[in-house]
Amino acid sequence: MIICKAKDYTDMSRKAANIISAQVIMKPNCVLGLATGSSPMGTYKQLIDWFKKGDLDFSKVSSVNLDEYRGLAPEHEQSYRYFMNTNFFDHINIDKSRTHVPDGLASDVEKFCRDYDKLIEEVGGVDLQLLGLGRNGHIGFNEPSDVFARDTHCVDLTPSTIEANKRFFESEEDVPRQALTMGIRNIMMAKKILVVVSGEDKAEALKEAIYGPITPQLPCSVLQLHPDVVIIADEAALSKM
Numbered sequence: 157m158i159i160c161k162a163k164d165y166t167d168m169s170r171k172a173a174n175i176i177s178a179q180v181i182m183k184p185n186c187v188l189g190l191a192t193g194s195s196p197m198g199t200y201k202q203l204i205d206w207f208k209k210g211d212l213d214f215s216k217v218s219s220v221n222l223d224e225y226r227g228l229a230p231e232h233e234q235s236y237r238y239f240m241n242t243n244f245f246d247h248i249n250i251d252k253s254r255t256h257v258p259d260g261l262a263s264d265v266e267k268f269c270r271d272y273d274k275l276i277e278e279v280g281g282v283d284l285q286l287l288g289l290g291r292n293g294h295i296g297f298n299e300p301s302d303v304f305a306r307d308t309h310c311v312d313l314t315p316s317t318i319e320a321n322k323r324f325f326e327s328e329e330d331v332p333r334q335a336l337t338m339g340i341r342n343i344m345m346a347k348k349i350l351v352v353v354s355g356e357d358k359a360e361a362l363k364e365a366i367y368g369p370i371t372p373q374l375p376c377s378v379l380q381l382h383p384d385v386v387i388i389a390d391e392a393a394l395s396k397m
């Protein structure tokens with residue numbers, strides 16, 4: 157595990173974008189595992205800048221996203237598909253038919269989840285998975301639990317995640333109570349994992365993820381078992397180390 161210290165959010169985003177750029181340059185038809193949330197937004201912005209300058213070509217890249225709120229249509233402004241389109245895909249030359257985000261409206265959830273697992277395999281597996289951390293240590297929407305969930309599944313969001321994510325909705329009641337998420341096996345199968353962590357509210361989870369026991373009560377602690385993880389964290393996120 158490599159822990160890379162960034163001065164602040166901008167520096168973190170630039171460093172993360174550098175790693176993603178290297179991946180896209182070295183393997184133009186790579187599969188990127190992508191994340192939503194405020195943590196990776198700056199990374200996407202930086203990648204868009206470099207794309208516009210002509211330094212990057214996403215035309216052969218495929219992507220699979222970690223998660224999606226259950227019950228939100230792709231056009232819903234708080235859906236993760238909408239987030240990905242507006243914060244990244246609409247501004248680069250990626251072929252949208254090769255971008256995949258779980259379907260929040262899937263009626264047969266179990267079948268959808270098995271198909272999403274298959275899809276990840278069919279595209280060749282994830283070369284580089286970008287991750288943010290939830291304040292409670294969740295990755296994707298794998299919430300603290302008694303067991304590590306293996307594959308793509310539907311999850312009940314914890315009160316702390318609903319509280320943390322309500323800032324994006326008009327009120328707390330509007331935050332969906334469930335989500336579809338890749339499981340821990342899906343995430344751990346990625347060849348390389350890049351974690352971006354910013355802010356003091358993530359400091360405790362980050363410290364425990366690196367130095368604490370590996371436990372499903374802190375899902376990100378499982379990353380200790382992955383052979384190729386880079387964590388880029390700003391000074392605030394590293395403040396408890």
Ligand code: GLP
Pocket residue numbers: 191192193194195196222223287288289290291295296297317321
């Ligand atoms: C959400 C997402 C995660 C994300 C986390 C942290 O719940 N499902 O993938 O990493 O929140 O979000 P943020 O980066 O906004 O703090």
